[in-house]
Amino acid sequence: MSEKLPGYKGEALKALERLGAEAGDLLRVEKDGEIYEGILMPRSELGDDKHIVIKIRSGYNVGIRITPETRIEKKGTRAKPSFVPPPPPKQRPNLPRVTIISTGGTIASRVDYRTGAVRPAISASDLYSIVPELSEIATIDTEILFSAFSEDLTPRHWAETAKTVAKHIEKGAQGIVITHGTDTMGYTAAALSFALQNLPVPVVLVGAQRSEDRPSSDAAENLIGAVQCAATAPFAEVVVAMHQTISDEAVAIHRGTKVRKLHTSRRDAFKTVNAELLARVLNGKVVMLTDDFTPRRDDRRLVLKPEFEEKVALIKFYPGMNPKIIEWHVEEGYRGIILEGTGLGHVRRKCFPSIRKAIENDVIVAMTSQCIWGRVNMNVYANGRDLLSIGVIPLGDMLAETALVKLMWILGQTRDLEEAKNLLTKNIAHEFSSRTVEPIEPPETIRREGRN
Amino acid sequence: MSEKLPGYKGEALKALERLGAEAGDLLRVEKDGEIYEGILMPRSELGDDKHIVIKIRSGYNVGIRITPETRIEKKGTRAKPSFVPPPPPKQRPNLPRVTIISTGGTIASRVDYRTGAVRPAISASDLYSIVPELSEIATIDTEILFSAFSEDLTPRHWAETAKTVAKHIEKGAQGIVITHGTDTMGYTAAALSFALQNLPVPVVLVGAQRSEDRPSSDAAENLIGAVQCAATAPFAEVVVAMHQTISDEAVAIHRGTKVRKLHTSRRDAFKTVNAELLARVLNGKVVMLTDDFTPRRDDRRLVLKPEFEEKVALIKFYPGMNPKIIEWHVEEGYRGIILEGTGLGHVRRKCFPSIRKAIENDVIVAMTSQCIWGRVNMNVYANGRDLLSIGVIPLGDMLAETALVKLMWILGQTRDLEEAKNLLTKNIAHEFSSRTVEPIEPPETIRREGRN
Secondary structure (H helix, E strand, C coil): CCCCCCCCCHHHHHHHHHHCCCCCCEEEEEECCEEEEEEECCCCCCCCCCEEEEEECCCCEEEEECCCCCEEEEEECCCCCCCCCCCCCCCCCCCCEEEEEECCCHHHCHHHHHHCCCCCCCCHHHHHHHCCCHHHHCEEEEEECCCCCHHHCCHHHHHHHHHHHHHHHHCCCCEEEEECCCCCHHHHHHHHHHHEECCCCCEEEECCCCCCCCCCCCHHHHHHHHHHHHHHCCECCEEEEEECCCCCCCEEEEECCCEEECECCCCCCEEECCCCCCEEEECCEEEECCCCCCECCCCCCCEECCCCCCCEEEEECCCCCCCHHHHHHHHCCCCEEEEEEECCCECCHHHHHHHHHHHHCCCEEEEEECCCECCCCCCCCHHHHHHHHHCCEECCCCCHHHHHHHHHHHHHHCCCHHHHHHHHHCCCCCCCCCCCCCCECCCCCCCECCCC | CCCCCCCCCHHHHHHHHHHCCCCCCEEEEEECCEEEEEEECCCCCCCCCCEEEEEECCCCEEEEECCCCCEEEEEECCCCCCCCCCCCCCCCCCCCEEEEEECCCHHHCHHHHHHCCCCCCCCHHHHHHHCCCHHHHCEEEEEECCCCCHHHCCHHHHHHHHHHHHHHHHCCCCEEEEECCCCCHHHHHHHHHHHEECCCCCEEEECCCCCCCCCCCCHHHHHHHHHHHHHHCCECCEEEEEECCCCCCCEEEEECCCEEECECCCCCCEEECCCCCCEEEECCEEEECCCCCCECCCCCCCEECCCCCCCEEEEECCCCCCCHHHHHHHHCCCCEEEEEEECCCECCHHHHHHHHHHHHCCCEEEEEECCCECCCCCCCCHHHHHHHHHCCEECCCCCHHHHHHHHHHHHHHCCCHHHHHHHHHCCCCCCCCCCCCCCECCCCCCCECCCC
């Protein structure tokens, strides 16, 4: 494989070699009357031999099939890896100490995206040169923990992340920021909410929906908001910091157990579900939106409980679903199943015998709703009541994703079935909202697809 | 089992027999200083022998454990099954002919809820006596097709429903209303959107989130809106008619392929996702919200394609998901898998070999997003591009639930793999929105939990 043209082969490789191009170069491609201009991207090892991939100005990648009629022109050379960033601004000694732990994802992929090179990780000096505002807010320490797409993270990564957070808090960090791919950031936020108990300082997960090289990028603003939150917020909880709306500059602070990614690409994709938003960062200030939070207390002693049981499944029900899917999980040694049922918490009656069998085999089976908003209530209809009789545990207004993570965490803590069931319905990290809370959603929620 | 006290046994049965009570009676129960008043409900065969269940004024069922200290009083007797409804209003001969097909669900369960008797079905005269306004709108014919909870409906029920709709259209119905449990109404609406091609008249699914006996019931208003739509709407498509907001009287008309239940209990639980709302019924008038619809044409010849392949699965991905789940489906003979991936359409790399194996075994694997809003784009990140290389089919902005139904339908139509794949990415019933459409959501979307 060509080192300068990673992943390219066959005709596509030949055409690029003729041009003397390498990944990271700015190309202009003319084909069928269309003109594409952008950075030549490395390809995956699984790619074919007929296309080249360039990242166009909008930030998206375009695959172009090379034919004899395709005209390619090189308009600029690769940003050199030896590129020296400007010297970081002087650190101010009296600012709060914040550690940024990077796990990967779009927010950490600026260099990758700009040059086409695979360099998803950030250092403290990279950060200061990209976002110099940070040096006004906090004294930043950094640790590169993973460089992963967030869909590849597993409960083991959650455990590692929790331990790393604990280490930095013990070393005196007054707030933690975790950069994370947005795809599974909600799951990780829930995991840390359970694994990091008795927190003395805020732990803020942050991501970006658009990479730093796109005009509409939210990376810098989200990161600044997250660091402001970690440095100065009055609470000590695990939260997610992401743009609140598509139109203004506020960064919403969501509780880690109540947040869900609800749009594939918008900057305001993350929403707090079935609860009030915890806080908002606007003009450099953290504004609390509720009085009901755990206050920051630097002398509080963190209790680290990083164990997760991986043999817990999330099963989304659909019409006609084969009950054998449940039985398969039991046979595979699964110890917990979160059902994502319909409406108030239902699955078809045909599934009842398999669910009963699972419960008889000491598998914990609990119910959430695929409606996302609202709460399960299994007392209204006969199917729900019968599921309760069988021993299915209703999980109120808990998100299905949070329920999965919580049950993984509980079964990592205890082998006692009764204790596990009690923990599942006990409110540990605000995963249940009380019945009297009126959830408030920002008025612009999921309103209109913005062009930016 | 007692006929008058279905499901009751042991101490609970004895206490009720002493009182001379039967299901449907109005009881007053005093226990631990609390007073409950409501209708005695029949119990499920799986219930215990210690509780009685009454439906209180709010419409919810409460289970009360009978102890020696519990005081029960009978305040009214059962609504008699021999109760004769008032005579139906005279039918007007010149109104459009609308058939109401009932499949079960809350909207059809008024009598059940009021008396405690199991009588979930409606007849035409029942309807006129409950909702006399209907006789002003249309000449109503009715057919009781199923009396099921909608989570128990399967692709076979979709096929039966499609055939029944076709039969009534052939007999001259100028619009069809289908009453349906809300839990899986979105799935059935998508199924009929594909199974009923070249429709001459509107087919309107309608449900209720609150049963008719509750003060906040939406049953009558939704039903009136649905019949108005079936009788007079200018379009000929499959739609869902449900309350648009919690605060006004408008009934929203959602396209069958773009609608999702997004709240467990609110009247405005159904939302059009990634598209514009098709129409609205307000003050008896159907107001179209787009010009892009198939117009009603009574002489158009319906093409009925009611076959569905049940061996299609919807698998929601979560961090750490076991790739063997995919292999199990292949071994069980599944012919299609819809993945509900993260973000723009991702699953962990560990799943790639299993997905490749599935595709090599002629299983169609396609990708949707668990974000719900937005569209998958598998060209942005390496994991997505590699999934495309393996042969996973990206499904744009199609809902995961609609994708499941569509693939079941396609594999019910053809055994030709290439034809099936082509159909999957072809826009058949508005399941894809064009990229230029700006989705509009009503501003009150999921804004605030109403008390009603």
